Amino acid sequence: MGQTSGRPVRAADATARATNDAAVRDLVQMGFDPTAAREALIASNGNVAVAAEYLLTNAEARARTHVPARPSEADARRERALLAAQARAVASRAAVPPMARRVAPAAARTPFAAASPATTTAAAGASGASREATIVRSAAALATMPQSLDLLIASLSKVAASPGEARYRRVPLGNANFRAHVVDAPGGLELLHAVGYEKRGDALVLSTADEAVLALALSALEAARGSSHYLDAKSEQLLVQALGASRDEWDQAERDRRAAAAAKVPVEPADGAAGNTLLCFHLGEKRDRSRCVWRRFESWSTLEEVCAYIESTTPFQIGRTAELLDITLSPPAKLQRSDGGRTLQVLGLWPSGHIQVQPIVASA
Known part of the structure; x- marks a missing residue:
């Protein structure tokens, strides 16, 4: 033993x-x-x-x-x-x-x-x-x-x-x-x-x-x-720096995207001018007045110009991350980006209208 x-x-x-x-x-x-x-x-x-x-x-x-x-x-x-x-x-x-x-x-x-x-x-x-x-x-x-x-x-x-x-x-x-x-x-x-x-x-x-x-x-x-301790810590440091750089790059890309969209947005007409239409944009899936944004357009402004306004002021990209619904009347009607060349008057969004900006939920 x-x-x-x-x-x-x-x-x-x-x-x-x-x-x-x-x-x-x-x-x-x-x-x-x-x-x-x-x-x-x-x-x-x-x-x-x-x-x-x-x-x-x-x-x-x-x-x-x-x-x-x-x-x-x-x-x-x-x-x-x-x-x-x-x-x-x-x-x-x-x-x-x-x-x-x-x-x-x-x-x-x-x-x-x-x-x-x-x-x-x-x-x-x-x-x-x-x-x-x-x-x-x-x-x-x-x-x-x-x-x-x-x-x-x-x-x-x-x-x-x-x-x-x-x-x-x-x-x-x-x-x-x-x-x-x-x-x-x-x-x-x-x-x-x-x-x-x-x-x-x-x-x-x-x-x-x-x-x-x-x-x-x-x-x-x-x-x-x-040493292995240094190499492990250095790898983690570089990863954090890379993530920070990626975030900075994403922020810059987002600023560039919004600036490009803003260049397509028409100047807001004066209040009370003839031919104006007043649109209310509801941000989110529900019709929440606390998340409404009002903006004046001319009746001959196009749906594409409205999409550009939304994309210049929010993180949404119409057709990719969000879709538009005309909720002025019931039932709601989906606004297609393919109709971007049509005017607001033709689309029935005159002299006023309500548009819901609804996020697109990815399917599982």
């Missing part, structure tokens, strides 16, 4: 099997010992981001008592690997590969604050690991908010490309777009603060741009943009 294939199944074995070689390689590329990496993954149940944060914290605790005399090429490789691996930690949660990180051109790097691998490792302390972990967590939290993610990538990319431009390192808090998609977005302000932005008056200002931190932030954001 409690055995499978002749050996007991232990929780530790099941957890160990869950830690895959790819996750271990990610942590090893950061510079951690393979054995320590496996232990951290087991403790974090295979979560690379949590394991990396744990290992970074322990590494920094040791760094407080041991400062390398000078940076080495190994330190530089470890620092570069750390930036890429932190981004992969975000992507691993969504089970998608990270996108290539963005790196500023060499000519644009000089305004950045100098930060050697040795200095970063020795002097950052607990705040370094906390900042990197905050960037990774914040980027992951923004994955379901495509507008926020896109805005932050665009903004930080400008800083990375032109760090000497003060306008790119200052974001006014009063900006409605920024407030809606960054300030009010979970993880938005946290990420900017971790990058180094500080509140000064009515704006967030990045006084000193750190190349490594900016590269990490952009890598983490790009990785989040490649």
